[in-house]
Amino acid sequence: MTSLLALDASSSACSVALWMDGNVISRVEHAPRGHTRRLMPMIDALLDEAGIARSALDAIAYGHGPGAFTGIRIAAGVAQGIAYGLERPLLGISTLRALAQGAWQRDGAGLIMPALDARLGELYVALYQGGQGQLDTVMADAVMAPEALALPSCQPGSVTMIGSGVALRDRLSFEVRECVGTTLEGREPEARDIVQLAAIDFASGLITSPQQALPIYLRDQVVSSKR
Known part of the structure; x- marks a missing residue:
């Protein structure tokens, strides 16, 4: 065992x-x-x-x-x-991968953007895709200002944003905000x-x-x- x-x-x-x-x-x-x-x-x-x-x-x-x-x-x-x-x-x-794992398994999310408030006006952020029995990395873990975040091509509303970084969502670019359809802020x-x-x-x-x-x-x- x-x-x-x-x-x-x-x-x-x-x-x-x-x-x-x-x-x-x-x-x-x-x-x-x-x-x-x-x-x-x-x-x-x-x-x-x-x-x-x-x-x-x-x-x-x-x-x-x-x-x-x-x-x-x-x-x-x-x-x-x-x-x-x-x-x-x-x-x-x-820890970002773990956040994505939780959103995939318990919330049925597909394209997941775990984001943690990194203080100093920045985010710890990544992008993961769940499907076919595993969670794949789309964008590796990084730290950056919310305004600097750019995502690969995505459909409007297709991204689930999870974590304390949701509090900084309004500072994301219009293009990134358009991709985010679901937010799960109170997750750690x-x-x-x-x-x-x-x-x-x-x-x-x-x-x-x-x-x-x-x-x-x-x-x-x-x-x-x-x-």
């Missing part, structure tokens, strides 16, 4: 999830500035609920960003510590979506070693992402 643990602290929410051969259980808490204190107890409670020991985990996944700088550093550090202790591989998952990245994406990547061998646990900031090009 394949068992994967995922955690996320990229927003005001703190979430953990467990994948066990396709079955997912998860926990979410609204814990601004409480991620360090809450993550480990949440993980322990989740494993107890599932009746599984840490030693039975095959890999650890985490939301590697973009998102709140402190939060994604906490997630990377906790994931790294667990992976080192268990001698297990890591899977860093884009969650471990339950991260763990499902991690299961796909794990099956494809897209794993890294614990020492490669890095937050992906996008801004200032602190590190670069391979996904």
